[in-house]
Amino acid sequence: MSLLPATDTRPAETKRVARSRAGASSRPVQLSTRGHRWLPWLGALLPLTLLALWQYLSLTGVFSAVQLPAPSRVVAAALDLLGRGQLGIHIAISTQRVLLGFTIGALLGLALGAWVGLSRWANLLAAPTIGALRAVPSLAWVPLLLLWIGIGENSKVTLIAIGAFFPVYTTVSAALAHVDPKLVEAARTFGIRGLGLFTTVQLPAVLPAVVSGLRLALAQAWLFLVAAELLGASMGLGFLLTDSQNNGRTDRLLLAIVLLAILGKLTDLALGAFERWVKVRFPSN
Amino acid sequence: MSALTLKHTLTACDINFSGIAKSFAGERGAVHTVLEGVSFTAYPGEIISIIGSSGCGKSTLLRVAAGLEAASAGEVTIDGAAVRGLDSRVAIGFQEPRLLPWRSIAKNVALGLPKGTPKDDARQHVDALLRLVGLGDYAAHRPREISGGMAQRASLARALARNPGVLLLDEPFGALDALTRIKMQDLLLDIHAQDPATILLVTHDVEEALYLSDRVIVLGTSDPHSPATITRTVEVPGHRPRDRGDLDLALLRKELLAELGVEEH
Ligand SMILES: Nc1ncnc2c1ncn2[C@@H]1O[C@H](COP(=O)(O)OP(=O)(O)OP(=O)(O)O)[C@@H](O)[C@H]1O
Ligand SMILES: [Mg+2]
Numbered sequence: 001m002s003l004l005p006a007t008d009t010r011p012a013e014t015k016r017v018a019r020s021r022a023g024a025s026s027r028p029v030q031l032s033t034r035g036h037r038w039l040p041w042l043g044a045l046l047p048l049t050l051l052a053l054w055q056y057l058s059l060t061g062v063f064s065a066v067q068l069p070a071p072s073r074v075v076a077a078a079l080d081l082l083g084r085g086q087l088g089i090h091i092a093i094s095t096q097r098v099l100l101g102f103t104i105g106a107l108l109g110l111a112l113g114a115w116v117g118l119s120r121w122a123n124l125l126a127a128p129t130i131g132a133l134r135a136v137p138s139l140a141w142v143p144l145l146l147l148w149i150g151i152g153e154n155s156k157v158t159l160i161a162i163g164a165f166f167p168v169y170t171t172v173s174a175a176l177a178h179v180d181p182k183l184v185e186a187a188r189t190f191g192i193r194g195l196g197l198f199t200t201v202q203l204p205a206v207l208p209a210v211v212s213g214l215r216l217a218l219a220q221a222w223l224f225l226v227a228a229e230l231l232g233a234s235m236g237l238g239f240l241l242t243d244s245q246n247n248g249r250t251d252r253l254l255l256a257i258v259l260l261a262i263l264g265k266l267t268d269l270a271l272g273a274f275e276r277w278v279k280v281r282f283p284s285n
Numbered sequence: 286m287s288a289l290t291l292k293h294t295l296t297a298c299d300i301n302f303s304g305i306a307k308s309f310a311g312e313r314g315a316v317h318t319v320l321e322g323v324s325f326t327a328y329p330g331e332i333i334s335i336i337g338s339s340g341c342g343k344s345t346l347l348r349v350a351a352g353l354e355a356a357s358a359g360e361v362t363i364d365g366a367a368v369r370g371l372d373s374r375v376a377i378g379f380q381e382p383r384l385l386p387w388r389s390i391a392k393n394v395a396l397g398l399p400k401g402t403p404k405d406d407a408r409q410h411v412d413a414l415l416r417l418v419g420l421g422d423y424a425a426h427r428p429r430e431i432s433g434g435m436a437q438r439a440s441l442a443r444a445l446a447r448n449p450g451v452l453l454l455d456e457p458f459g460a461l462d463a464l465t466r467i468k469m470q471d472l473l474l475d476i477h478a479q480d481p482a483t484i485l486l487v488t489h490d491v492e493e494a495l496y497l498s499d500r501v502i503v504l505g506t507s508d509p510h511s512p513a514t515i516t517r518t519v520e521v522p523g524h525r526p527r528d529r530g531d532l533d534l535a536l537l538r539k540e541l542l543a544e545l546g547v548e549e550h
Contacts, residue, residue, distance in 0.1 A: 186383040190396050204387045282387040
């Protein structure tokens with residue numbers, strides 16, 4: 001006896017789905033943006049308007065050149081700093097600090113978040129303490145960091161790591177605690193345990209939340225970078241901010257702000273693309 | 286012959302319930318006793334259906350048998366050894382499909398394979414199972430891209446992949462249309478004829494219970510607030526494959542429906 005049907009004896013419901021799938025793509029079409037290719041560029045409208053307004057206000061003399069230098073002056077300041085070889089250094093050192101601090105903080109957040117989220121004991125033991133530390137406004141750490149680690153790179157990277165740690169820790173521990181217990185149970189009945197259970201069920205289930213946490217952490221990292229560099233740095237975009245303020249170089253000050261916006265947005269775009277990929281690859285339903 | 290010949294076929298086990306009770310902690314320290322004094326034995330290769338009204342504790346009984354829930358009293362033994370915690374001789378098809386959303390249907394079914402199945406065997410076996418349950422064309426789909434009934438069949442295939450000594454199925458055909466349901470019932474019987482596991486099958490459908498099983502166990506209570514126990518055990522006459530139009534079965538069906546509180550006209 002053969003259990004395999006020779007003719008198409010597939011259940012009616014299967015055939016129906018097979019038919020309806022024949023012509024259609026399996027991804028839902030985003031009707032709202034179809035045929036409107038320019039829609040994604042709508043987000044550029046506001047910055048361009050602001051730029052125009054800025055140029056207008058500085059040209060008509062509503063603000064003095066010290067209060068609000070024209071965009072062209074900011075571009076000139078950028079070229080000037082570039083010519084002296086300083087712009088690249090400011091950008092590089094700031095980016096390096098952010099990436100280093102973010103990586104360290106995110107890794108620690110992943111590890112501790114996984115520990116607290118997976119182990120009930122760890123949760124009871126450590127979650128209240130970490131929660132209390134999280135309640136400390138992060139800038140309150142600065143004096144301690146300066147005292148313990150000194151004014152060099154390490155204290156800055158540490159502060160950024162602190163900023164990046166908490167969003168990751170919080171999202172990872174919360175997401176792990178909320179993985180569908182029915183899925184975990186099903187996997188366990190099929191003999192999957194321990195690390196295998198983590199990689200087959202828990203990790204894929206929380207990945208989208210983890211990446212969202214990473215995005216938040218990255219934003220925090222840029223925030224804390226400026227805080228770190230405002231307090232005793234000799235390079236970096238935060239330093240450029242304070243230094244320009246002291247010298248009355250509003251053009252450079254604006255330049256630093258624009259650069260922070262651009263760098264923050266670029267790194268966020270990269271993580272955002274990763275997030276979209278993860279959400280498609282590891283759907284939660 | 287069949288595409289479903291397995292190298293490590295587990296022989297069917299007997300499973301014995303003796304005096305099983307199950308209580309849950311209710312609100313404010315109250316104790317909610319769901320099952321009490323459930324005793325029966327399923328012999329190797331036997332198919333037993335468990336019927337009873339919604340909420341009477343059918344799923345709970347299967348969960349106790351699978352070691353997912355500890356009995357409050359009594360003991361479940363499989364081939365004489367008590368069930369304590371998850372048991373590798375048991376496979377369970379849950380009432381809900383419980384497929385991992387990020388895995389393809391084939392990879393979900395592969396989850397059920399016994400540990401250490403060689404890669405090539407695994408792929409062939411999963412393919413065969415998928416074709417059997419009519420999902421051959423859906424191996425690469427994600428669970429959200431298939432219908433509820435298809436997901437239920439995938440979940441059945443996953444439980445079958447284990448090739449267990451005891452197969453626990455919780456309303457495996459509940460979400461299927463009448464035609465598919467009949468096909469899947471016959472499929473289950475084919476597989477069972479070839480690889481006879483001991484099967485405990487929970488169902489709402491009296492007709493299905495009579496068509497598939499050697500015995501039908503009715504869980505019920507005298508009044509709605511007392512725990513459920515076995516109120517009736519029916520030996521189904523004749524041998525499989527049965528005639529769906531059999532007169533004896535029709536009479537039994539009427540009796541069982543009356544037992545469940547449904548009067549037919
Ligand atoms: N984990 C639990 N905690 C508390 N009560 C529970 C739990 N699991 C089940 N129950 C209770 O046990 C009773 C039986 O539930 P069970 O799921 O076994 O019913 P069932 O017979 O399978 O019903 P259905 O046919 O609707 O699936 C219900 O009253 C339910 O509220
Ligand atoms: Mg149930």
